[in-house]
Amino acid sequence: MLHRVLIVEDTASDARQSAAVMKKLGAEDxxxxxxxxxxxxxxxxxxxxxxxxxxxxxxxxxFPRESGFEVLRFWKSNPKLQPIHIVVWTVMGDTEKKLCEFFGVEHVVPKWAGPRELEAVLCTFFDEGRRDGAK
Amino acid sequence: MSKLPEMISKHQEAIRADWLKQMSGAVRRADLMSNEEIDSQSRELLTTIASGAKSGGITNLDGPAWTPAREALAAISASRAKQGFTTSETAIFVLSLKQPLFAMVRKELAASPDAVFDEIWKATLLLDNLALITADAFQTTREKFIARQQEELMELSTPVVKLWDGILALPIIGTLDSARTQVVMESLLQAVVQTNSRFAIIDITGVPTVDTLVAQHLLKTITAARLMGAECIISGVRPQIAQTIVHLGIDLANVITKAKLADAFALALQRTGKTVVAMDSGNAKKTLFKKEE
Structure with missing residues (x-):
């Protein structure tokens, strides 16, 4: 079960939407x-x-100033942070998707696909968490 | 109906002995392969030719009956290409089978000169076809070699070097084309992620010419790196290249360019808050002296 989730998002409506999806799936914090x-x-x-x-x-x-890649850089260069799952949710171009691959981020969800697609991807994490928790 | 297949099967050993004798005069390369190897190769080839001729006829070598012979020839050619034989040396291996085959035909059909001529003509066609298969296989192996070497060269020619913590250098030597730029871009971005670098110096001292396409590729690389939070500096812009860039109207206004790699390195150091300081000779002596004590 995934308890704590961090959303890094500057558009208020997107932040609300994704938070709702997380809560629906069972995130507590x-x-x-x-x-x-x-x-x-x-x-x-x-x-x-x-x-x-x-x-x-x-x-x-x-983001208007630094890009989200700064977070990916920090995450990638600190082994202690590696256990944290990362899902990129953005207005994607192919370039960004390719660049995410360099960081080893597998889950890249385009925003235009809507919250359903996001839920589908996040589901796999929550399910995995549930299975692990059941063991 | 040709009598050739029957004759080959019947006198296979005699033909082979004669063939080996021929080869020892013409193409034996004792430095490249042993007698045993030649012996086994010739036996294998002649057996497959005999069986191919028997069941598949001698005019069309494309059928399934000839597959073992074709495969044997291809394998022999490939191994010779690797061993360093020339094309003609490889082709002669098959072509030197002509004389023993002709001699055998003459001996067998001594009674009718017309039949001799007819069979010899068929034998010539057969061997020419086999020689062509050999040459093709030889060529294919060589081409594979070259393609692999090109790949290796491409990988070797785009090293990404770490100059300092957070500063990478990418010296490019030779002409940039689309395929190579792709490799350059990927290895640079990979290195940026791995080393968590803030600066990447692309040194184009070794690039002979820059055209619009190359410049576009470079700009694409720079944009991608910038997205990841790494700034690119282009160094080694020679006067001719600078002229070309201006002449082509390529906009490098948003890119930092430097004439020398050293300048670019100094700039990158400065931007990362580091400086290079000359060692004070007096102090250096003192430390040396203390150590000796």
Whole structure:
């Protein structure tokens, strides 16, 4: 079961929508951050042990200043953060999708596919969590 | 109906002995292969030819009856291509079968000169066809070689070097085409992720010419790297290339360019908040002296 979820998203409506999907699937602790700087600070705290690590991060890539790749960089370069699942949810181009592959992010969901598609992808994580929990 | 298949099967050993004698004069390359190898290859080939001729006829070598012979020939040619034989040396291996075959035909059909001529003509066609198969197989093997070497060369020619923590260099040597730029781009982005680098210096000192297409490829690479949070600096822009770029109207306004790799490195160091400082000679001596004590 995935308890803690971090949403990094600057569009308020998208953040609301995805949070609703997470809650529906059974997430208990959903945090949403609307900029990269606070997301990085959050992860820094996780590294230092002052905050509990989320089980999953739902990440948007396009932000007005720094891009979501900064979060991917931080995640990739810190082995301690590797157990966190990452799902990229963004207005995708093929380039971004390809770049995500370099970071080893397998789950890239285009926003235009709607919340159903997002739910379908997230379902696999929640199901996996459930199976693990049942063991 | 040709008597050739029957004659080949009947006198197979005699033909082979004669053939080996022929070869020892013409194409034996003792430095490249042993007698035993030639012996077994000739036996295998002649057996498959005999069976092919017997069941498939001697005019059409494309049928299934000739498959073993074709495969044997292809295997022999491929191994010779690898061993370093030339094309003619490989072809002569088959062509030198002509003389023993003709001699056998003459001996067998001594009574009727017309039949001799007829059979010899058929034997010639057969061997020419076999020689063509040999040459084709030889060529294919060589081409595979070259293709593999090209691939290896491509991989070797795009090294990504870590200059300092967070600074990568990518020296490009030789002409850039679409395929190569793809490799360059992928290895650069891969390295950016792996080393978590902030700067990548693309050095084009070794690139002879830059055209619109190459420039576009470079710009694409730079955009992709920038998306990932790494800034690219292009260095090694020679005067001629600078002129070409201006002449073609390529817009490099958003890209940092430097004439020398050293300048680009210095800039990258500066941007990452580092400087290179000359060691004070007095201090250096002192440390050295202390150590000796």
């Amino acid at each position: 959903v945090t949403a951050l609307n900029n990269i700087a606070s997301a990085l600070l959050f992860l820094q705290d996780v590294m230092e042990g002052t905050k509990e690590a989320p089980d999953l991060i739902l990440l948007d890539l396009s």
